[in-house]
Amino acid sequence: MAYVAARGGEAAIQEAEALFRRLNGTLDAGLVQQIERQLPYLVDRVMSEGSLYAPELAALAIAQTGGDLYEAILLLRAYRSTQPRVAYAAPVDPATMQTLRRISAAFKDIPGGQILGPTLDYSHRLLRTDLLDGDAQGEVASEQPTTPESPAILNSPIPPVTEWLRLNGLLAALPPQPPADPALLPDVTREAVRFPAPRAQRLQSLARADTGGVLALGYASMRGYGLIHPTVNEVRLGYADVLLEHPISGVRFSAGRVRVSMAEVVSSHGDTLELGYAATLGWNEVKVIAGAMLDLEMDKPNPHPAHDEEFVLYHTEPVESSGFCIHYKLPHYVTFSSNLDALRRAREMAAEESE
């Protein structure tokens, strides 16, 4: 074992941080508020992978790291580790959350209908260079819909498409299950995952997984390395109430609403349909669609190695994977020097043998 000492390290580290700040502009409360208000999908992504719903802190983490998302997620996870667990909310039922967007690619006529919601999916992908050139006014968000005569949507639950499939006999009914105690669910933050993982741990891991990692593995499945070719049964974005129990009266109340997204994918298998599912904090459609595909893929008896449950869950953990990656930047002089010694010895031996 050998160590490397650095001389003048403390001063250099302080100067390095000062240079980082100088090159990345002023960090202040105004910037944080602007990020929170105007870059909600970026904030959502940090909260999703940081597994902590705290928009103000996620915006601060983005501002503080100059937008380096892995660093921002690490900051949020680090903050989370300083906080005590104080309560368990009631489980979110997707049917009762305030749904803003719900579409199905598998069925056109679904109860509750197809609601595009807030999206740029069907808009032209053109850069508004006219805004930069001063030829156009900036866009001001309007409070009123552009179709003012639209009636208010009924404030009634929109059932998941799976429920409709079950009612129509296209899917087997779920076996009756006792209500889960929110305090007793398997939890990857408290217990190491053992494979095959309990479904609750699998879905929790996907919920906090790296978007890019989930997409890469999910895309590999979509391109043909997988065993399925599913269709999106449902994608849903909405607000879910955080329902807590009042510790004195026992009354259930909402402490506020959080942004949540979920996706179901459906695939035919023989004479039955099978489903994949994923959900996450914040609005992130790519992650939940790719995650739902991986959920389905991981159930296959002999999945491609990249879709094996252990492979997927271990390699899409954003803090562990990015942390392991960047640890290679740290001094490895002694180990690498040892490698060079071995290389030189091997060359000397080869030279001696050839003489």
Next chain:
Amino acid sequence: MAYPDQSFYLSILSRSPATVVKDFVEHLLPTLEPVEVLHNSTGLVMLPMQDTAKGATFYVGEVLVASARVRLAGAEGYAACLGRDLTQALALALLDAACTAGCCRAEIAAFVQAQAAALEAEDLVLRQQIEATRVELETF
């Protein structure tokens, strides 16, 4: 004016603008004192979610909340709200305790109704905006 029920007023007030709630409680405070703060801190709430495919329940993530527990006029109050605003949580808990103790009955009921109306108006606009994005799909 009758008090709205506890679930209703806590759910409404936790979503109401923090500054409005804090200003209202600041105005009521001389009437509510003396107040004992039993607990006021931030913490994490585990948020479970139902898996619609296979019926599992799993943690979709954690939520940062500020919570407070107070005592006034012989009654205890509790509240929690999203984020880390301890003063907001304290203000909400004071209102909860005041409701339990029967203090400032008319003023609090009127405040809750006003906040509920404001949120309902906001939600109505949102629901109209959502409805405007509904599509009917046809196959040919």
